[in-house]
Amino acid sequence: MTGATSDTRRREVVRQSWSVGIATGAYGISFGALAVAAGLTVWQAQALSALMFTGGSQFAFVGIVGSGGLAAAPAAIATAAMLGVRNGLYALQTSRLLAVRGHRRVAAAHLTIDESTAVSVAQAEPTLGRVGFWHTGIAVFVLWNAATLAGALVGNALGDPRRYGLDAAASAAFCALLWPRLTTPQARLTAGIAIVIALGISPSVAAGIPVLAASLAAVGVGVISARSARSARDGAGREDRPTEDAP
Amino acid sequence: MTMWGAVLIGCAACFVLKAAGYVVPARWLEGRVVSRVTTLLPVALLAALVAVQSFTTDGRLVLDARLAAVVVAVVLLSLRANFVVVVLAAAVVAAALRAVGWVA
Incomplete structure (x- = not known):
């Protein structure tokens, strides 16, 4: 393979990574809006996107505290954790591919989610797989967090979530996460x-x-x-x- | 527990699970039963979340505008609509039905 082809393919992977990031980031808006509708503050919604950083678990967490309040918090934590188990299974694959140590391993672990794993394992060569993992992980992280903030601020400004159908939007979000499975x-x-x-x-x-x-x-x-x-x-x-x- | 406490414990639990995959030997999780159960776990949890979120209010079974929204969501998903379209359409349907006063 010549250097030129390698560069072209690398650019394709980067482009693919950022389109996945943009598509995923867009529904960070619905997460932010649903989180404040469930009773979380803007900063709590933001903390979930920055620190939990795994969409299914985040939607589940706010869905459960939204219906049960603080009394349901232990169940919300347990459900979020069970939905997060699959990231650990993805990590078994990505850890072999990335072979990272130290602080890069911590970063890799945090970025191990559905999207980064999917883009990375879809590449034909390990080098491109690594490019796909890091670019997708970083793209989703940046856009998901920016969108969460936007959604939380909009959600706060809206008021009664039921009037805008935000409770139904949460149902639809879970349907959409479930459908491909x-x-x-x-x-x-x-x-x-x-x-x-x-x-x-x-x-x-x-x-x-x-x-x-x-x-x-x-x-x-x-x-x-x-x-x-x-x-x-x-x-x-x-x-x-x-x-x-x-x- | 405060809400902040719950948020941070949840975040820590999810990070530990991700990190575990970089630390534990893969063969611990390669059994047939374990791999089936872990594949099906998100399916069970998400299906239950759909049901509880759509058809209960304070634990009671309730059919309201959310039912129509879920039907619309399922139809759009079967037509391969994207996530944002599905979520927005569901919200619009529920909000519209409530605005005209047909259902709660």
Whole structure:
């Protein structure tokens, strides 16, 4: 490969990284607005975007304290953490690719999210993967935080969140985060059981608990489908089939 | 616990999980059951969040403008609309239904 082609490809990866950053940053506006609608201050919303920096967990945290207040804070923390588990799994892949130490490792860990991982693992060469990781991570971080501030200030100025449909916007945001994950029958079954658990126990338990309890749907379906995949494989005496739901 | 305390503990927990992937050996998490459960965990939590956020108020089951907004969101998602369009459309539908007084 000549230096010129390498430069062109590098520029393409950088461009891709920043377009992902812009697209993701845009919905930081809805996060900021929903966070203040849920009762957080502008600076608390900003702290979540700067320090938690993982969209699904942030939306879940403000959704739960929004409905249950401070009493639901432990459940909000637990749910945010469970949604953050996948970043740790992404990190298993990106740590091999990046091979960083010291303060760069801390920065890499903080920037390990859906978008930086997706752009980085999509590249054909490790060098380009590293470029994709850092550019996407930094682009999303900068734009997500700027958009959160804008959204929080706008949300503060609006007043009653229900009048502007912000409560419904939160529902739609969770739908949009969930949608791309419903690609397998197991995922759809898990979602169905989770909804039944959450709505079923909601009238009789404290706010935040229904969502935490719904995690049992993932454990149940995960364990049963792993077992049945194993027994189907053993029964047919075949090689390990590729799982259709690899992350 | 204060709200600031909850925010900072949540942030710390999420950072520790990210950092763990750079520190623990990959083979600890490579089991078939563990990988299935961790793939399905966000699905269960997000589905429950949709349900609770859309159909309950203070723990009671309630059907209101949010139902229409969720239907619109699902239709737009099935047409591959982007995140911002989906969220804005849902907000507009709920706000409009409330403004004309058809539903709460």
